Amino acid sequence: MADLKFRSYPFLLVFAVASTLAACDSARGPLSGRITIDGSDTVLPLSKAMAEAFRASNPGVQFAIEFSGTGGGFKKFCAGQLDIADASRPINSAESAQCKAQHIEYIEVPVAFDSVTVAVNAKNTFVDCLTVKELKAVWEPAAEGKVSQWNQIRASFPAQPLALFGPGKASGTFDYFTFAVVGTEGGSRDDYAKSEDYTVVERGVAAEPNALGYFPYAYYEANKEHVKAVAVDNGQGCILPSAETVANGTYQPLSRPLFVYVNLTAAARPDVQAFTRFYLSTDSTKYVTKVGYVPLPTAALIREASRFMSGAKGSALGAHGSVTGVALNAFDEDEKERDRIRNALVQ
Numbered sequence: 543m544a545d546l547k548f549r550s551y552p553f554l555l556v557f558a559v560a561s562t563l564a565a566c567d568s569a570r571g572p573l574s575g576r577i578t579i580d581g582s583d584t585v586l587p588l589s590k591a592m593a594e595a596f597r598a599s600n601p602g603v604q605f606a607i608e609f610s611g612t613g614g615g616f617k618k619f620c621a622g623q624l625d626i627a628d629a630s631r632p633i634n635s636a637e638s639a640q641c642k643a644q645h646i647e648y649i650e651v652p653v654a655f656d657s658v659t660v661a662v663n664a665k666n667t668f669v670d671c672l673t674v675k676e677l678k679a680v681w682e683p684a685a686e687g688k689v690s691q692w693n694q695i696r697a698s699f700p701a702q703p704l705a706l707f708g709p710g711k712a713s714g715t716f717d718y719f720t721f722a723v724v725g726t727e728g729g730s731r732d733d734y735a736k737s738e739d740y741t742v743v744e745r746g747v748a749a750e751p752n753a754l755g756y757f758p759y760a761y762y763e764a765n766k767e768h769v770k771a772v773a774v775d776n777g778q779g780c781i782l783p784s785a786e787t788v789a790n791g792t793y794q795p796l797s798r799p800l801f802v803y804v805n806l807t808a809a810a811r812p813d814v815q816a817f818t819r820f821y822l823s824t825d826s827t828k829y830v831t832k833v834g835y836v837p838l839p840t841a842a843l844i845r846e847a848s849r850f851m852s853g854a855k856g857s858a859l860g861a862h863g864s865v866t867g868v869a870l871n872a873f874d875e876d877e878k879e880r881d882r883i884r885n886a887l888v889q
Contacts, residue, residue, distance in 0.1 A: 574602035575813030578625045581615020582714050583740050584656060584758040585628035585800050591829040596820050603813045611738040612714025613637075616803075620646050625808040626818075629801040630656065630714035630758070633857050647806035649850055650857040652842075653821055654835040655870050657783035658719055658796040659762040660772040661744075663753045668692075668699055671773040671780035674795065677723045680706070680754065686731035692752065706734035707746040707755030713738050719756055722795040744769060759783050763834035788836045789870050797870070800835065806855050822847040836870060 579589055586609045593605040612629045619627035620641040662669050676695050679685060692699040709716040720730045735746050740757040747753040748768035762771055773780035776794050787793035802821060808814045820826060827837035
């Protein structure tokens, strides 16, 4: 694929890139094919929205989009069963090794930002904010079978039973939340109602007056009349999840990038190449926002499109499956600074 290493004049380049790629697609003729996507339930609504919008101009392209969690998606992806894996965390070292063993090469493509949302039942009147320390006390393995009442979290809370809901271990959101809040991968209590389907998790919180749970912001946005978001205090005050707090870097440590991983061989196909470019186009930002996530800055979209078109294989944020502290503004830095930040985070 052609190397499009652009560095400056972002808005002129957006126009130039869009015009050039449109001309290429026109010269190629109508697109056709079948693109297989699986993985993160977090990214699922975004990939579906993107596929629907893409097919409006490319009806000959069919999509098979499923979800089995980030971990389940990578398992299929590294077995050569998918064109694209949706992921709510970077690929980890074990998954990368599995891909390498099967001779599967890939391109990591960040597509948006999410704010993992801590939520309670909409009728809850006593919880508005929880500290990261309190969340850890609830979710760490030592809490299993012991922290079972709200007043064990904070003495001022009522002595009511605590009903916990969250994603299962195949979920990238589970990995990310556990690493960010508890401090270890996989180190979570196990005695809670779990599902890789976030709709099930959200409905559990909505139905149980004493519930506490967590799930991606898009699922909160779609159901906020039934659940209440809880602000998170990481030592800088109580911060609610929102596009603004993700953009300014204050919603930490539960703000995170979302990805699609594209099989390098599939990326050479016109349908997969065009769809991935669409995912990274400025037109895509309206679908990201509509779903409930935060778009990448324009300069970052150009840079990531350039990386994709140059076939920059591998992962820039991999090595650890749950990288925390990656803020949206890191993607607005120049390339050397971005890579310095990324490399520092995965040491």
